[in-house]
Amino acid sequence: MSNNDGDITTAFLPKNLLYPITVLKIHVKEEQTVQKHTTILTYKYYDYEPIPISEIDDEHPDESERQVKKVENVGTYESGFDGTIRKIYTKVGDEITDNSKPIFDIIESCSHPIQYGGLCAVCGKSIEEEEMNKRTPISMAHGSTDLKVSSKEAEKIERSSTDRLLNEKKLSLVVDLDQTVIHVTVDPTVDEWMSDPNNPNYNAVKDVKSFILEEPPFIPFGYNGPPIPPTKRWYYVKLRPGLAEFLSKMNERYEMHIYTMATRQYAEEIAKIIDPDRIYFGDRILSRDESGSLTQKSLKRLFPVDTSMVVVIDDRGDVWNWSPNLIKVVPYDFFLGIGDINSSFLPRQQSLLGPSKRRKSVNKLEETIINSEEKKTLHEQSLKSNSEEAIAEEDEDEDEDEDEKADVEDNKHSSITEENNLIEPTINETSSSPVERLIELNNGEDNNTLLAVQETERTNTLEQQEHDRPLAKLQQNLEKIIEQEEVDIVTDKKLSNNGKKSDSEGKLEKETHNLLYDDDRELEYLGQALVRIHNEYYFEIEQNEKEHKKSNPDVKDIMIEMKSIVFQNCVFLLSSVLPLGTKIQNADIVIWAKSFGARFVENYTPEVTHVICKNPGTFKVRLAKSVDANVKVVNPDWVFACMSLWDRISEGPYTLEVEHLLSKSQVQEFMNSIKPSNSGVIDWGEIDDEMKEFMGSDYEDDEDDDDEEDNIEGGNANGSLKHDREDTDNEEEANKKQKTVTKEDDADSESDSFDEFERDLLDHLADLE
Template identity: 35%
Template sequence: MDCKHEVQFNGLCAICGAILESSEITEAGINMSHDLKGLTVSRKEAERLEKETAERLRKDKKLSLILDLDQTIVHATWDPTVGEWMDDEKNANHSATEDIRKFTLAGSPLVYYIKLRPGLSEFLEKVSQLYELHIYTMGTRHYAEAVAREIDPRGTMFRERILSRDESGSVTQKTLQRLFPCDTSMVVVLDDRSDVWSFSPNLIKIKPYEFFVGTGDINSPFGPKQTEKTEEPKADPEVPKPDDPPTLAAQTREQEAMVEEQTQQRPLAQKQTELNARQERPLLVDDDRELYTMLKILSEVHSRYYKAADSQTSNTTAPDVKEIIPSMKSRILKGLHLVFSGVIPLHQEPSQSWLWQLAISFGANCELELTGKVTHLIAAKPGTSKVKAALKYGKRISIVTPAWLVDSTSRWAIQDEALYGLAQPSTPQEIENPESTPLDFEDAFEDADNSLVENIDWDEADREVEDCMNESGTDVIDTDSDTVESPLGPPFKGKRKRYASGDGEDEESDEDSDQPRIRIRRPSRSRSPLSARRAETAQRGRSHLSKVTTANSSDGSESPSNESDSSSSFLDDLAGELDDEID
């Protein structure tokens, strides 16, 4: 039947009820409804409907705001530990559970625990005066409606404007064209993930809300896998095609595994136990303030749009949030020059990194190398060559962690760099391998030796030096060296035996030798180094150095003068050693 009506429902004309041919169904294939999958309209009808919506919004001085649920305005978990903490008033986490809601879905005994983001009630009340609110979630319709009843119990803010994965046509992507196929100039999106929106310029990204530590997004399997690679937003993204049954089945299995993990392993209880081992304090802490920041940003977007709309003339184009939001973002980090160290994988082109593009979208200039223009070094760890070089610049370059960039862009304001400083490694207090570590005697005995030096009688020390130098022929042997031969003759061939002297000192001797036994007294530790050296020399006796002669180059006669010069040279060396010992 040849039907010219613009609205169809499941292969039937919604006006006259005629059964439509496949070609006619294709022509009118735009789905604009939130809760009906089979209701479609033609392109002409879609344009008419959007025009009516735009006129109504302009009359009320409003824009459209699409809100995500999980980790944007609420956080959800299945961990039964939460219910136990809610019931136990003596538990340290009980006070933090006051704003937690719980419910079950039709046909399932599974309990959902939902924590509203701090300030949500005030946020919704104020933002609903500036925007017409929509919900767009990767959760099921039953889940979306249950959450909506908790955050909007009177049903006046969202009404029927709730879109779930059951009707969206895709369980991996979100798109504005699903709800606004013709005109997105008045549509703003608030979501904790930008990749699911293909980095749309309509998006305002909020920092993910994670109240239940370590549980993440319970609906994350139904969405794109998060990667570090970003993409340029498409000019006219298409409505995503319905995902195939195998993909949906795999995502469902993944979510079922998450349910089993949380209900059986109880990750919150485990993390509380780990925390108690280090410090007795509650795991659940609710100090998030992000919605207050988002309210200011959304208010400014609204103000800029209607300021431009009120001043619009026939010669100017209508305002567009796709231009307003990027313009606002670009001034946040304007004038800053950033360099990255240890953050971007080596195999990746730096300009394609999500952190690089994030910084660029907020107005920063990204550099590859440190120069005099650089203001911030974003580093993952200390000790890199760039970090060492940046330290030489002093306070001219702020060395911060990647969290500084993430928080500055999430809150649309430059954060205090001192709160994100890169932790430098601390100097170890204990020596890991003392046997192979040389000691620094000057530092180790700095205080102890001061008292010894102060008590030295320097006149007595001078006399000892003079007496030692007057002992002609005295010679000091370096007994610690294995390469110096003793002038007393060949080395002993007998065994060395240790004797005990009368005062308890050890003595050494050599048996089975023709040489007379020589006893060497070890210097007492209580003696000064100079006295010890002098006593050791005295016990050795006089050396044979005075008997050494040198052959004359012509007749081989002895040369007393050479003997005297040799002795004098030796005494000079000895005096130098003694001076060094005193010093």
């Protein structure tokens, strides 16, 4: 073991010796030149060994009862370095109790600060693996793991890089590829649309780039047949709108690096498309072949010593462990439903990661995909459970959801149900990722087996996409949705029951039939944020120079301060947003918004400033708005817009109208009956008992129709049933009851209502169990 200080290396004894030891002889002198493995000293130590059988009187000794005796042993300690002994710290007769005491200083002939492929790049000598891991533990090259440097050398390199960036007034920008600056698919449907000017998607895909890769084939488990030839696969790449302008603008202020979970071969092809002249990235490309991890990204891989000038842009926060250097961007989802083709081995991202599509029909189609994904997630959770009862209960819940959706839709969009079977094959049906399972078994350490499984799973996913052609199926779904909506609008234009014409007559607007539509502006907003970060950093540099401060600012401190004011003093309540079973503290939208200063509560409290929802007809929304008329009820798109712009914009365009509020007397009686905890959070466990005191019994029949109308008019007929999982079933009972509360109910009527409500609630809970 050694510590490097300038040109002098201090040597210590190994940790695994049987201490204490006593020095018997020192074999070298100061100023003596030694080579590696030269004996430095001889020492004695004591150990305990069983007494030999020959010395035991018993003819049949019991091994477990054999005594031990103390024995003296002798050992030697050798130099691990070539060089000249500068100073010796020990002498004959010294007793050494541990390895904290230095043994000698040596001026090495070469400290092997840089090695490549097991050889020192300075002196050319071979370096043993154990020594190499100690001396040169840091891999700093983008395209190779063979080149490694010492910590001291890494500091020199980064210091030089920092000085260069400061002179150029730049920062470092780490750029992810898939769904950050591009979106890629292997669905051959895209090629057909690109070749057909009459196809409704032609204009959207005519600028799509493509390339072909020769990749290892997918080999089924247990296959023993002849070698399978490599697969040639076409990739179709859509550049995020404004990418060329974004890269040009950022190049003036940032030195850019590519960091992707994709293969090296794939990353280089993408780089040829987005940076054909190698102006922006050059050779600064780090792929999963060199990153050292299958599931995580780390700035230490590129900047092992200093990350104070580094900004990261990525569509995933989890792979970075939500690093403070990260700017999480809205995922680019041009090819609807495809996702990230290089993340099949990563945990599946939550469905709610960006604003909804502007066109109603595409938004509705996206809802069917989200619901399909949620079903798969629920199915995977049930498979992981060892309880057959839990699995059976899951199936019952899904069946009930289907029945409820059928009632709410009232057969209005029955054609969509048929298409769910077409969408589901695009979702991976495995219960969990093989890579995830291997990582669990291997404690997360990377090895060749993990890499092979990752590549196999990725290949399998891509082959499934090529075969299933999900975009073609989604286009068919869209056609049916638009066709049904046009029929519904025409029907609404007919004479109403009172003989008057519908107000919607003459307002029929036919939607275009293209599935793919590009209205993304994320890079425009992202560029503005990055310019602000750069300007603020160098403003602080100037201030420090004026004040004669030697320290430089840290970019992550600047980012934290800038983001924290966006949602300052905002308290968010989510409703009809998160899927069933999602823990609020683990939801991406929550972690993301918290980095912008927001606070979240799980249930309504008087502190709530915003209710974030897709369906304004849920109980949480109506309660919040009834209690506090100033509460903002907004679509999640408002949250995404603020986070994209790094600014709190007006809620006006995103505000949702809330109908069927509780009456003033009901609100007053309800709030008086609630006993908030010390934290101010309502104890929802007591709500059921309190609600029984003022809810009527004849509301259920009338409210069924109202709830159906509310869901449809809210712009998302399936929203509440599909997404409002966090609103409890007791709250749904409250929705059915609360409208018919009257002050004139006599005691007998109130008692009857109480009994009926209690029976309904108990029956409903029994069904759930």
